[in-house]
Amino acid sequence: MEYIIIKQKRKTASIAIDKDLRVVVKVPKYMSQTAIKKLVAEHETWIETTLKKKKVLYETQDFIKTGRLLYLGNYWPVTFENGNNQQGKVVFNETSGFKIQTTGDEKQIRGLVELFFKERAKIYLKELSDEYAARLGVQYHKITIRKQATRWGSCSRQGNLSYNLKILCAPTDMIAYVVLHEVMHLRHFNHSQAFWKAMEEEMPDYKRRMNYFKQFGQNFMI
Ligand SMILES: [Zn+2]
Structure with missing residues (x-):
């Protein structure tokens, strides 16, 4: 399993999945590689279940992935338009949903x-x-x-x-x-x-x- 180790001034270790679906392990500065490996192994089931759940959520709910955005209780279609200004803009109306003028970034x-x-x-x-x-x-x-x-x-x-x-x-x-x-x-x-x-x-x-x-x-x- 791949994960990112962040050594910090802290007393206990923590494992979390970040918004980019990466496994992030935060550990105290003095914690050894062996101890980190052991810690991750012990939490493998939790990591895998959480990762799977988050992936499903991301694939079914993220508006860039799905092309629909949840707003005031409804899913509205999202369309992208090439915006010629760098600022971009979001236009919403109840007939066509969200129109996003963007550079694509x-x-x-x-x-x-x-x-x-x-x-x-x-x-x-x-x-x-x-x-x-x-x-x-x-x-x-x-x-x-x-x-x-x-x-x-x-x-x-x-x-x-x-x-x-x-x-x-x-x-x-x-x-x-x-x-x-x-x-x-x-x-x-x-x-x-x-x-x-x-x-x-x-x-x-x-x-x-x-x-x-x-x-x-x-x-x-x-
Ligand atoms: Zn309260």
Whole structure:
């Protein structure tokens, strides 16, 4: 099995599959080659299963591979056009899906799509946050949109809301769950019974929506 070894100042070793489907082994500086080999051998089954799962996900969900992009709960066709400006552009409409004007560079394409999601997220998630904040009679400080691996949202003690731009892959009613959840933290800063009770009052089917992310969240690949 091929893998990349990264020697670092750290106490324990870790094995992970990166986004380019490479096996990355991070080890403490003093760890010997024999010990590294042994460690990888011990985790071979896990590595192979995870790698296989990630490959399937990549082949069925990555928009460059599949030519379709998950946005607001629907898969939209993605077409590429030769763009004569270096900046490139993403155009979306509900009839033809995504049109990406690009020089053809993969990094540029991914950057453009990420930017599109970020811009849409900024507007849409602010609107929803404002709506729920008004309804609950709470106030937030500011909103940040970031791309994160698995965390959909968070709320800080200072009242800052943070959302993962990947939630824009989900249908709008599912996005509403994430927003209500974070805004609700402005009232209950924990996951106490009172928090969940208030969630249920505002959104009686919140559990179903919460489960949606558990079930389909891994498909959110942008
Ligand atoms: Zn929470």
